[in-house]
Amino acid sequence: MSYSTTDQAKHVSVFRTLPVHLAIFAGLILLWEFVNLYGFEDRIQADMIAPRPTHIGLAMIDIFFIDKTVWHHLGSTFQKALLGASIGTVIGMGLAISATLSETFRKYIKPWIILMEATPRIAVGPIFVALLGFGLWSAVALAALVAFFGPFVNTFQGLMEIDEESEEMFRSLGASKFQTFWKLRFASALQLISAGWKLATASAFGGALVAEFIQASEGMGVLIAQYVIMITMDYAFAALLSVTIFGYILFKIMEYMDYHLIFWQNDLLMLKVSEKRRKKMGVSS
16 A cells, blocks of 8 residues: 655654754854853853853753752743643634634624734733732733634634535535534644644743743742842853753654644554554454
């Protein structure tokens, strides 16, 4: 049986480009080190604007393995971001599904969503603090507000992009409205919905950090602010880099889940799933 090798080509291309990415990264680190050493006359100014990568690396070793301060703060930020992303995704998807099913609802809700998206998040933060108080839920609320727009747009776009011929075919086969929506519209839109979910998670981290800068007693935003106030910029950069690294790891985990869960969008995985099902049924390929 033949199948497309697009997915295999993607994985091969990742491994082929990895040395290039590593070389670019190493070049940027060397350039940064050079600028710090020779680009400033004042050493204090140099360490404040662009602390040496070697110093940032030592600071990361300290906060992760010696002082171990970062683990508690990372956990707090991840908790706020993931709660906010989950709530924002549920709200965004719920509004998108409602807007897809009801033209009247769509007409009235879209301007309000655009208005909310245009509102600066930093300005909303103090209002949430006044309404919900200092602590977890004001940060979660801000993260959810930042996160919901991506799932709304992607879900709405995915559900609305189904061609009429496919819908007519489902109806001709006796499918109900619910079956047509669930097995055609929603299944076809899952890839876009998943992209919206990933966008929501990334946005929620930004919202959580902003909330922690405004008010919080724990979290990476608090830790970064403390290091900046103490003018230990190498530690501030190390804390920021920590959020970036762990956020990237979370994103790759979500990509892996996306790749395996939405298997019908993937030729190679679809073939493997089909072969497993045939073996269970005792049918030879």
